[in-house]
Amino acid sequence: MAEQSTRTVERALDLLAAVADRGEASLTECARLADLAPSTALRLLRTLESAGFVQRDDEGAFRPGHRLIGIGAKALGHDALAATAQPSLHELARASGESGYLCVGTPDQGVLYIAQAEGSRTIRHVSWVGHRFPQDGSATGRVLRGETPEEGWVAAASVVEPDVVAVAAPVRAPTGTVAALSVVGPAYRLTGERVRELxxxxxxxxxxxxxKLGASAEEPAPGEGRSR
Known part of the structure; x- marks a missing residue:
């Protein structure tokens, strides 16, 4: 049963790849490219269509659906955002000695860490990249919710992990806050004046x-609680 389920997933992915590569493909083309019988291809394509991963036009051709397009756009968007922020992450890690992170919000009120520059200290925080945490109470979560105070940054201790402090600030585009930049380190080292410096x-x-993303330096993003 497990082997059959795996093969079904592989066939569905082959069909998605065929539709995505062509941009538009008939049932016959999809079946040929995925090396499937037309009846099998049609059954899987109908399932993908009902889930929004492909759509069928009036002439019967299959195109990428809104969910497939959305996933691709998000992946490209995260890659571009991470590339834009990477020099600043490295500068944060170099100047502070602590690990720097870039994270974005998720539709389910989470925080997803998408890029990192590791700190240089012997005792340092290691990668959260690829991990998702709830927004509630965390420094990055507050930033992504637009709860940044007047000073422009947020600090939180022992929220995601015990004895760990995070200091975060918003990354803005013309449309508003799109990400949070942060440094993370051990609580014994990130106290008082050091937190303010960070x-x-x-x-x-x-x-x-x-x-770099085109945000105005004169105006806060919509929902931000600060004026500069």
Whole structure:
């Protein structure tokens, strides 16, 4: 049963690849490209259509559906955003010695970590990249919700992990906050004045990334609680 399920998934993925590569493909073309019988291809394509991964036009040709397009757009968007922010992440890690992160919000009120520059200290935070956490209470979650205070950055301790402090600031585009830039380190090292220093450091780099994305340096993003 497991082997059959795996083969079904492989066939469905082959069909998705065929439709995506062609942009538009008939049932016959889809079946040929995926090396499937037309009846099998049609059954799988109908399932993919009902799930929004493909759509069928008036002439019967299959095209990428809204869910497939959306996944591709998000993947490309995350890659582009990470590439834009990477120099600032490296600068944060170099200047602070702590690990720097870039994260984005998810539709289910989560925080997804998409890029990192590892700190240089012997005791340092290791990768959260690819991990998703709830927004509630976390520094990056507050930033992504537009709950950034007047100073422009947020700090939170022992929310995602015990004895870990995160300091985050918003990355903005003309449409609003699109990501959060942060540094993360052990609580014994990130206290008092050091947190304030890191807050200003993270804010400066977040504003640098925001400028690359076309955000105005004069106006806060919609929903931000600060004016500069």
């Amino acid at each position: 807050g200003e450091m993270v804010l400066a780099e977040a504003e640098h990334v925001s400028a």
